[in-house]
Amino acid sequence: MTTNFKTCMFGGFDREDVIKFIEQFSKESQEKIAALEQENASLKSGNEQMESALRTLHAQVKEQQAETSLAEELRRQIAALTERAESLQNERDALKANADEYAYLKEHIAEIEINAHRRSEEFRAEAMAQLRKCVAQQRAWCQEQRRQLAAMHEDALVKLRSAEQSVIDADYAGFDEMLDSLQAIEDTLQ
Secondary structure (H helix, E strand, O other), X not given: OOOOOOEOOOOOEOHHHHHHHHHHHHHHHHHHXXXXXHHHHHHHHHHHHHHXXXXXXXXXXXXXXXXXXXXXXXXXXXXXXXXXXXXXXXXXXXXXXXXXXXXXXXXXXXXHHHHHHHHHHHXXXXXXXXXXXXXXXXXXXXXXXXXXXXXXXXXXXXXXXXXXXXXXXXXXXXXXHXXXXXXXXXXXXX
16 A cells, blocks of 8 residues: 655644554554455364365265275375465464464554654644743743833933923023114115
8 A cells, every 4th residue: 555645834734634644554454454364264164174084084984994986085185185284284374374474564654643743743733832932931031022112111201301491591682682673774764
């Protein structure tokens, strides 16, 4: 079974794709194991039946030793059953090896999932730590900018008050004298 996993924004594989793959693989493995176990049970039952038949044939051979043609036929049957039993035994052994391999793969996939989960938790913790650091830096920057703005505001207020006082303290006497001089010139012109 092959699959292509989607990748996540922060690297690695999409966790849900990996979990779906593992679940699918686990389900297929369980089905295969169940089928193999059922076939194994069937083979065992057949083997027991054949062994039972073999014992029966041996008993008949002992009872029918006088009849050589029947004894020869029974020997052939015994040989065929023995060969079939050995074949079934070999088949069962091969199926057991497959079942063992499936069990190993299941454990290996579970280990991969655990490692992926651990790595994602480590990445999350690291990202949270970096985010906290950025928040602290921005908080410090905001406080510094606020302090500087407050100082600029205070400085501007001081300059504004000083300018206001200069306007209040301005000497308007020169304007009055000029107006009087202009009036005198205008009067002489008439």
